Amino acid sequence: MTTRSVTRNPVPAPDFDTDKNDSWGTRLQHLMHANPTLGPFTVLIAAIIVFSAMSPRFFTAPNLSLVLAQVTVIAVLALGQTLVILTAGIDLSVGAIAVFSSILMAHFATDAGLPGALALVIGLVLGTAMGALNGILVTRIKLPPFIVTLGTLTIFFSLNSVVSKSETVRGSDMPALMTWTGTTIPLGGFRLTYGSLIMLLLFAALLYALRMTAWGKHVYATGDDVDAARLAGIRTNRVLLSVYTVAGALYAVGAWILIGRLASASPNVGTDYNLDSITAVVLGGASLFGGRGGVIGTLIGALIVGVFRNGLQLAGVEVVWQGFAIGLLVLVAVSLDQWIRKVKS
Numbered sequence: 001m002t003t004r005s006v007t008r009n010p011v012p013a014p015d016f017d018t019d020k021n022d023s024w025g026t027r028l029q030h031l032m033h034a035n036p037t038l039g040p041f042t043v044l045i046a047a048i049i050v051f052s053a054m055s056p057r058f059f060t061a062p063n064l065s066l067v068l069a070q071v072t073v074i075a076v077l078a079l080g081q082t083l084v085i086l087t088a089g090i091d092l093s094v095g096a097i098a099v100f101s102s103i104l105m106a107h108f109a110t111d112a113g114l115p116g117a118l119a120l121v122i123g124l125v126l127g128t129a130m131g132a133l134n135g136i137l138v139t140r141i142k143l144p145p146f147i148v149t150l151g152t153l154t155i156f157f158s159l160n161s162v163v164s165k166s167e168t169v170r171g172s173d174m175p176a177l178m179t180w181t182g183t184t185i186p187l188g189g190f191r192l193t194y195g196s197l198i199m200l201l202l203f204a205a206l207l208y209a210l211r212m213t214a215w216g217k218h219v220y221a222t223g224d225d226v227d228a229a230r231l232a233g234i235r236t237n238r239v240l241l242s243v244y245t246v247a248g249a250l251y252a253v254g255a256w257i258l259i260g261r262l263a264s265a266s267p268n269v270g271t272d273y274n275l276d277s278i279t280a281v282v283l284g285g286a287s288l289f290g291g292r293g294g295v296i297g298t299l300i301g302a303l304i305v306g307v308f309r310n311g312l313q314l315a316g317v318e319v320v321w322q323g324f325a326i327g328l329l330v331l332v333a334v335s336l337d338q339w340i341r342k343v344k345s
Contacts, residue, residue, distance in 0.1 A: 033340050036285035036293060040300040043283075043329075047304060051311030058314055061189030071306035072196045073098075073261055075299060076254040077273055078280035079206055080131070080247030082298045085281050086210075087223040087243050088290025089145035093134060094251055095273030096156035099266075101127035101255035103160055106169035106265035109178055116175030124252045130156060131248015135241040153274070164267040171263035182260030195257035202250065206295050219243060223290030279326060280305055282333045304329070 032039055052059040077094050084091040105123030108114045114122070130152070137148040171179040181195035210216035218239045221229040230236050259265050284301030286293025305326060312322045 055314040075302035080250035081277040092149040095270035099270035116177035127252025128249040135244030139237040
């Protein structure tokens with residue numbers, strides 16, 4: 001009796017040590033890819049610690065109340081910008097829509113003599129319509145979002161000058177409802193404005209919509225790969241139109257908060273809102289290439305802008321160098337995003 005030997009192909013054992021062999025840089029790259037808000041949150045905490053050490057006035061309730069009030073308008077505008085950037089677009093008409101909406105609300109309430117609630121609703125509807133116009137031009141005429149919003153930026157700012165006649169409407173001439181968002185709620189030494197409360201509610205609502213609804217998943221899918229999303233049966237044009245329309249509504253709400261913040265409606269503000277909103281979104285970890293990011297990161301990004309400006313101001317840094325620091329932060333954030341996107345699968 002002979003014994004036949006059986007030769008088996010050796011099966012390689014699974015390499016459980018692959019992750020252990022990764023460098024610390026690769027591990028950090030994977031960690032930040034899986035947790036987009038980790039980097040911005042770390043920057044925010046580090047900035048608070050540094051500025052608290054530089055100035056004893058920074059980490060006080062009155063100053064933190066001021067920081068929150070200052071970032072409220074930018075944070076609401078950045079919410080709309082977040083939606084557009086998630087779809088791989090960009091909106092340069094943010095400031096123009098917000099300021100034009102505030103001027104329309106103020107003039108409907110004063111020159112036209114309409115009740116405050118009706119003037120507010122008309123302003124919100126018109127702001128929403130301006131956002132929808134951007135969406136129609138992007139989806140129907142197939143113009144790039146950059147070109148569309150650059151054009152409407154100029155149009156809305158021009159109409160703003162025509163309607164306002166370059167004059168500021170004082171809050172004392174408007175119904176109380178128009179400036180209600182600037183009213184503060186005392187919480188010990190901290191003072192929260194109704195505008196900030198509205199901002200937090202909007203963040204919570206949009207967080208739910210993006211994470212828990214089919215619409216939110218379609219927004220991410222459209223921004224990640226519009227052709228693949230279309231082949232998967234998603235009506236991408238409808239998604240894009242809804243995004244620009246909701247963004248316009250958010251800009252109009254930001255206009256109402258702006259009136260409360262300034263206690264007036266001025267046509268001479270808002271020139272920095274476009275860059276500030278984009279800065280907040282980018283610092284929050286959203287990708288300018290779409291499909292990656294979220295509203296929590298945007299809130300953190302807006303707070304980073306507010307903390308840096310306030311902290312540098314308390315430290316006696318000149319305004320021009322404050323802008324230099326914010327610009328440097330944006331470059332670092334975009335470079336970091338490019339690095340994270342190269343994470344190996």
